[in-house]
Amino acid sequence: MIFQGKQKIWSEYQKDIPEDHYFYVRSCIRQSFFPASEKTFLDIVKGELGKDFFETPHHTTCGGIAYHAEAVPQETMMTIIARQFALMTENGYENYVCSCITSFGLYTEVMEDWREFPELEAKIRENLWKATKREFKVPKYLAHASDIIYKFRNEIAERAKFRLVNHKTGAPLKVVEHIGCHYSKMFPSKGVGGAEYPYVLAGMIESWGGEVIDYPERRHCCGFGFRQYLVKANRGYSMSNTYKKFESMEPFEPDMIITNCPGCPYFLDRWQYVIAEQTGKTYGKDGYGIPVFTYEEVAGLVLGYDPWDLGLQTHQVAVEPLLDKMGVPYKPEEKYKGVGGKVIVPPEFPMNIKCC
Amino acid sequence: MTKNVVVIGGGASGIEASRRLRDLGYSPVLVEKEDHLGGHLASWNRLFPQMIPAKDILKSLTSDMKGIEVFLNTEVISINRLKDSYVVKFSNGLSAQVKAILITTGFTLFPAQKKQEYGYGIYDRVITNADLEAWFNGNKDKRVTDPQVIGFVHCVGSRDEKAGNRQCSKVCCATAVKQAIEIKEKFPDAVVYCFYMDLRMFGRGYEDMYLKAQKDYGIRFLRGRVSEVSEDINGRLVVKADDTLLGKPVKISMDLLVLMSGMIAPESNMELSKMLKVLPGEDGFFSPANAISNPTLSNRDGVFFAGAATGPKTMPETLSEGRAAALEIDSYLKRVGD
Numbered sequence: 020m021i022f023q024g025k026q027k028i029w030s031e032y033q034k035d036i037p038e039d040h041y042f043y044v045r046s047c048i049r050q051s052f053f054p055a056s057e058k059t060f061l062d063i064v065k066g067e068l069g070k071d072f073f074e075t076p077h078h079t080t081c082g083g084i085a086y087h088a089e090a091v092p093q094e095t096m097m098t099i100i101a102r103q104f105a106l107m108t109e110n111g112y113e114n115y116v117c118s119c120i121t122s123f124g125l126y127t128e129v130m131e132d133w134r135e136f137p138e139l140e141a142k143i144r145e146n147l148w149k150a151t152k153r154e155f156k157v158p159k160y161l162a163h164a165s166d167i168i169y170k171f172r173n174e175i176a177e178r179a180k181f182r183l184v185n186h187k188t189g190a191p192l193k194v195v196e197h198i199g200c201h202y203s204k205m206f207p208s209k210g211v212g213g214a215e216y217p218y219v220l221a222g223m224i225e226s227w228g229g230e231v232i233d234y235p236e237r238r239h240c241c242g243f244g245f246r247q248y249l250v251k252a253n254r255g256y257s258m259s260n261t262y263k264k265f266e267s268m269e270p271f272e273p274d275m276i277i278t279n280c281p282g283c284p285y286f287l288d289r290w291q292y293v294i295a296e297q298t299g300k301t302y303g304k305d306g307y308g309i310p311v312f313t314y315e316e317v318a319g320l321v322l323g324y325d326p327w328d329l330g331l332q333t334h335q336v337a338v339e340p341l342l343d344k345m346g347v348p349y350k351p352e353e354k355y356k357g358v359g360g361k362v363i364v365p366p367e368f369p370m371n372i373k374c375c
Numbered sequence: 376m377t378k379n380v381v382v383i384g385g386g387a388s389g390i391e392a393s394r395r396l397r398d399l400g401y402s403p404v405l406v407e408k409e410d411h412l413g414g415h416l417a418s419w420n421r422l423f424p425q426m427i428p429a430k431d432i433l434k435s436l437t438s439d440m441k442g443i444e445v446f447l448n449t450e451v452i453s454i455n456r457l458k459d460s461y462v463v464k465f466s467n468g469l470s471a472q473v474k475a476i477l478i479t480t481g482f483t484l485f486p487a488q489k490k491q492e493y494g495y496g497i498y499d500r501v502i503t504n505a506d507l508e509a510w511f512n513g514n515k516d517k518r519v520t521d522p523q524v525i526g527f528v529h530c531v532g533s534r535d536e537k538a539g540n541r542q543c544s545k546v547c548c549a550t551a552v553k554q555a556i557e558i559k560e561k562f563p564d565a566v567v568y569c570f571y572m573d574l575r576m577f578g579r580g581y582e583d584m585y586l587k588a589q590k591d592y593g594i595r596f597l598r599g600r601v602s603e604v605s606e607d608i609n610g611r612l613v614v615k616a617d618d619t620l621l622g623k624p625v626k627i628s629m630d631l632l633v634l635m636s637g638m639i640a641p642e643s644n645m646e647l648s649k650m651l652k653v654l655p656g657e658d659g660f661f662s663p664a665n666a667i668s669n670p671t672l673s674n675r676d677g678v679f680f681a682g683a684a685t686g687p688k689t690m691p692e693t694l695s696e697g698r699a700a701a702l703e704i705d706s707y708l709k710r711v712g713d
Contacts, residue, residue, distance in 0.1 A: 214702075215491035270607070
C-alpha cells in the first residue's frame with residue numbers, strides 16, 4: 020500500500036463545507052434503527068460546537084426507498100424533495116444537510132438533473148405550487164451529516180475524553196470504515212475523498228487515533244442494496260453480500276466498524292447474528308461479533324457520552340468489548356433501562372454469538 | 376539564422392522526416408524537449424510482432440544525423456506568421472525563419488492513476504505497460520518479483536468515455552499480447568491473464584502472435600473489463616472482473632497487474648495549436664485537412680503533420696508518415712519557392 024497515493028486522491032476530492040447555518044433533515048429509518056444517532060449529531064454540532072442547525076417537524080421522507088424500489092415515479096419523488104427545499108427556503112436557510120445517505124444521493128441526483136434539464140425543474144415547481152402553493156430555492160450547498168462531523172473532526176479530537184486507541188496497550192484500534200453507496204459512488208466529486216478511496220470516515224478515524232483497514236471487499240455493498248432486502252425472496256442474496264465482506268475483513272482482525280449510512284450499520288450488525296446462527300461462525304474475539312457503529316455514536320464515545328445514552332444497547336452485536344478496549348466506563352445494570360430509569364425488558368440472547 | 380524546415384518533436388516520425396528532408400536537400404532543425412531523441416521508442420524494449428529490439432530501430436534511425444540541426448532540451452516558445460513564412464523562437468534563445476513547419480509531437484501515455492479503481496500508485500504490485508518495458512530493458516523494479524499470477528488490463532484510458540478518451544489507442548492490444556508472451560518467457564511457471572474488451576489484431580502477423588500466445592504460451596484471454604483492484608492482508612492483489620463469455624463475475628488473486636495505458640494527446644498540443652492557429656480535435660490530437668487523401672496536410676499553409684501527432688499509430692505507420700510528410704513538404708516548398 021502506498022499511502023501517499025491515497026493522500027493525493029484525497030487532496031483532489033475535497034469539498035468546501037460551510038461552517039454554520041444548516042437546515043437539518045432526519046432519516047426515516049435511522050430513527051428506528053439507531054435512534055440516538057441523530058440526537059447525538061445535534062448535541063455535538065449545537066451543544067458542543069455552538070453551531071446553528073435548524074429542523075422542522077414538517078419534514079417528511081425524501082421518498083428514496085420508494086423511488087429505488089420503483090414504487091413511485093421520478094416526478095413524484097422530485098416533488099417531495101421540492102417540498103423539503105421549500106421548507107428550507109421558508110425558514111431562511113440555504114445550506115441543506117441530511118442524515119441519510121440515500122437522501123443525500125437522491126438530493127444530489129435531483130439537483131444534477133435539474134441543472135442538466137431546467138425544464139424538469141420548472142415542471143416540478145409547477146407540481147409543487149399546484150399541490151401545496153409552496154415555492155423553493157435550490158440549496159446553495161448540500162452536505163451529508165458525516166461531512167459536517169468530518170469537517171469538525173479535529174475540534175472533536177481536541178475535546179476527546181477517549182480515543183480510538185487500546186487504552187491498555189496504546190495501540191491504535193483497527194477500524195473498518197464502510198461508506199454508504201449513495202454517498203459518492205454516483206457522484207464522486209460530491210463526497211470527501213471521491214468514490215474509490217473515500218476519506219470522510221477515514222479522516223475521522225485518523226483524527227481520533229484509530230487505524231483504517233483497507234481490505235479487499237471494502238467497496239462491496241453492505242447487503243442492504245434495496246431490492247436485495249426489500250424483496251423477501253432476495254434476502255439470502257443480501258446476507259451473502261454481508262458474509263462476503265466479513266470473510267474478507269476477518270484476517271485483518273478489526274476492532275470495530277464505522278459507517279455513514281442508515282442501512283449499512285443495520286445489516287452489518289444484524290446479519291452477524293444470522294450468520295452465527297446459520298454457520299456457528301463469529302468474527303470478533305472469543306465468540307463475540309465485530310461491533311458496528313454510526314459515526315455519530317463513535318463521535319459521542321470519543322466525547323465521553325454515556326454508551327447507553329448513545330443507544331448502543333439497541334445493537335445486535337455487543338459493544339462492550341470495544342468499550343473495554345477504549346476504556347469507556349459503563350454500567351452493565353443500566354444497559355436495559357430507559358428514560359427515567361424505567362426497566363426495559365432485556366432481549367432474548369442468541370445461541371451462537373456472544374452478548375454481554 | 377535561416378533554415379528550411381522546423382520539425383517539432385524528436386520521436387521516430389520527427390527523426391525519419393528530418394533524415395528524408397536532409398536527403399532531399401534541406402537543412403532541417405529538429406527540436407526535442409527531452410534530453411535525447413527517440414520519444415517512446417527510446418524507452419521501449421521490443422516491438423511487435425517480430426519482437427525486434429527497439430534500440431536497433433532507434434540506432435538505425437539516428438545512425439546518420441549529419442546535416443540535421445538537433446536542439447535537445449528545447450521547446451518552441453513562439454511562432455509568428457509573416458507574409459509567406461514563419462519565425463519560430465526556441466527556448467534555447469535561437470530562432471528560425473522557415474516556410475514549412477512539421478509537427479511530430481506524438482503522444483503521451485494516459486496517466487493510469489486516473490483510473491482510480493485499478494489502484495496504480497496505491498497498490499504496490501500494479502504497474503503500467505511502460506513500467507514493464509523499463510523492466511524488460513533491465514531497470515530494477517521490486518514490484519516485478521517472481522510473480523506467480525499476472526494480469527494485463529487492456530484499454531486503460533482508451534475507448535473510455537468516463538476517462539475523457541473515446542479513441543482506441545490502436546497498439547495496446549498487440550502490445551499486451553507481446554508483453555504477456557515476454558513475461559511468460561521470463562516466468563514460465565506464471566499464470567498470465569489478459570482482460571480485454573475485444574482484441575484488435577489488425578496488422579499482418581498480429582493474429583498469429585495472438586494465437587501463439589494462446590497455443591504456445593498458455594496465456595488466458597478473458598473477455599471483460601476489470602471492475603476493481605484491492606490488496607489482501609499478504610499484499611497480493613485481488614482483481615475483480617466480468618467474464619462476459621461465461622456471463623459471471625470473476626475474482627482472481629494476483630502478484631502483478633499490468634495496466635495497458637493508452638495514448639493521449641500531449642498537453643503541449645494546445646499551446647502549439649494556439650501559436651499556429653491550427654485547432655486540435657476534441658481528443659487533443661491535431662486534425663489533418665483531409666485525413667484520407669493526405670493525412671500530413673494541415674489546413675494552414677506551410678504546416679504539416681506526421682506520426683501520432685494526428686492520433687494513435689503503429690511504428691511502421693509513424694515512420695511512413697514521416698517519409699510522406701517530407702515529400703509533401705518538398706512539393707510545397709518547390710511550389711511556393713524555398
